[in-house]
Structure formats: structure tokens, C-alpha cells
Amino acid sequence: MDLENKKIIEDAVRQILEAIGENPEREGLKNTPKRVAKMYDEVFGSLTGPEFDDYALFDSRNDDDMVLVKDIQFYSMCEHHLLPFYGKAHVAYIPDGNKVLGLSKLPRLVEYCAKRPSVQEDLTIMIAEQLVKHVPVKGVAVAIEAEHMCMTMRGVKSPHSSTKTFHYTGVFKEDREWKNDFLRALD
Numbered sequence: 001m002d003l004e005n006k007k008i009i010e011d012a013v014r015q016i017l018e019a020i021g022e023n024p025e026r027e028g029l030k031n032t033p034k035r036v037a038k039m040y041d042e043v044f045g046s047l048t049g050p051e052f053d054d055y056a057l058f059d060s061r062n063d064d065d066m067v068l069v070k071d072i073q074f075y076s077m078c079e080h081h082l083l084p085f086y087g088k089a090h091v092a093y094i095p096d097g098n099k100v101l102g103l104s105k106l107p108r109l110v111e112y113c114a115k116r117p118s119v120q121e122d123l124t125i126m127i128a129e130q131l132v133k134h135v136p137v138k139g140v141a142v143a144i145e146a147e148h149m150c151m152t153m154r155g156v157k158s159p160h161s162s163t164k165t166f167h168y169t170g171v172f173k174e175d176r177e178w179k180n181d182f183l184r185a186l187d
């Protein structure tokens with residue numbers, strides 16, 4: 001994010017503080033607009049930063065067995081309230097053509113997709129779409145389970161609810177057996 005946009009956020013935060021009845025000049029708050037701008041630059045960093053393109057592929061004998069990285073911790077911001085939603089993503093794919101993806105790239109991809117305002121359903125789909133676009137696969141399955149602070153700390157105040165979302169492509173979509181294997185592997 002460039003300096004001009006950081007300045008816009010700082011001014012807006014100052015206005016918000018005033019609107020909620022605070023004094024943005026008081027000692028504890030005087031650096032807050034700057035901090036919030038820096039924080040937004042971090043948590044929304046994928047919107048203005050470089051695209052994720054680090055899909056390191058390696059040769060492997062695996063041409064049709066599922067690879068699953070589960071329990072990928074992530075933090076994102078819901079696009080309705082700009083409050084955090086966070087939890088775990090589980091990402092599986094079946095390689096095509098004896099090429100596998102560097103395992104660390106899956107958590108990196110999840111982080112890239114999460115660093116923008118989003119709804120959980122779209123985050124789930126975006127992770128799958130990015131993989132399909134860049135990695136030769138027979139199919140991708142993504143599941144996300146998350147807590148939404150807009151549902152826990154405010155509004156409906158449903159503190160123990162968690163939301164699960166799923167997205168399937170290729171053989172995971174077409175073949176119930178593959179889907180079941182994925183779901184069993186998450187247990």
C-alpha cells in the first residue's frame with residue numbers, strides 16, 4: 001500500500017474515533033490511526049501486494065493419490081463487518097502428470113487468499129481455483145472451519161458456533177468415493 005492510501009486510512013480512523021465519541025488526540029489514541037493503517041496494510045496485504053505465484057512443482061511417482069495438508073491456521077476479515085474470521089483450512093489435491101506441489105506452498109496460498117476482505121464461501125473457492133489454475137491436478141478439495149467474530153462478539157452472539165464450508169473440483173466433484181475419502185481424512 002502506498003503512503004497516500006495509508007494517509008487516507010489514518011484520516012478515516014481519526015474520523016471514526018471522533019464519531020464514536022473518542023478524542024483522537026489523547027495520549028493513548030494519538031498513534032492509533034497510524035497503527036491501524038499499518039495493520040490494514042498487513043491483513044489486507046494481498047490486495048495491493050504482489051500476486052502469489054510460488055507454485056514450486058516437483059517430480060514424483062504420485063500420479064493419482066490424494067495429498068492433503070490439513071489444519072492450516074488462517075486469519076481473514078469478513079467483508080460485511082471487517083471483523084476477523086479465523087480457523088483452519090484443509091486443502092487436498094490429486095496430482096496429474098507426476099508433478100507435486102511443495103507442501104509449504106499450500107499454507108502460503110491459504111494466507112495469500114485470506115489477506116483480503118472476504119466471505120468464507122468465497123475464500124474456500126478462491127483457494128481451490130488458484131490451485132487448479134497453477135498446478136496440474138485431477139481435482140482439488142478445500143474445507144474451511146472458522147469462527148466469525150461478527151457472530152460471536154456482537155450481533156447474534158453465538159459464541160460456540162463454527163462454520164464449515166467446502167469446495168470440490170474435478171474428480172472430487174464427480175466421484176463420491178473421492179469426496180468421502182477426503183472427508184474421512186479430516187476426521
Ligand SMILES: Nc1nc2c(ncn2[C@@H]2O[C@H](COP(=O)(O)OP(=O)(O)OP(=O)(O)O)[C@@H](O)[C@H]2O)c(=O)[nH]1
Nearest residue numbers: 078079080085118119120121148150151154155156
Ligand atoms: N455467508 C456468509 N455470511 C457471513 C460471513 N461472514 C459474515 N456473514 C454474515 O453476513 C450477514 C450480514 O447480515 P446483515 O443483515 O446485512 O448485517 P447485520 O445487521 O450486521 O447482521 P447480524 O450479523 O445478523 O447482526 C450476517 O448474517 C453475518 O453472519 C461469511 O463468511 N459467509
Ligand SMILES: [Zn+2]
Nearest residue numbers: 078080081150
Ligand atoms: Zn461479518
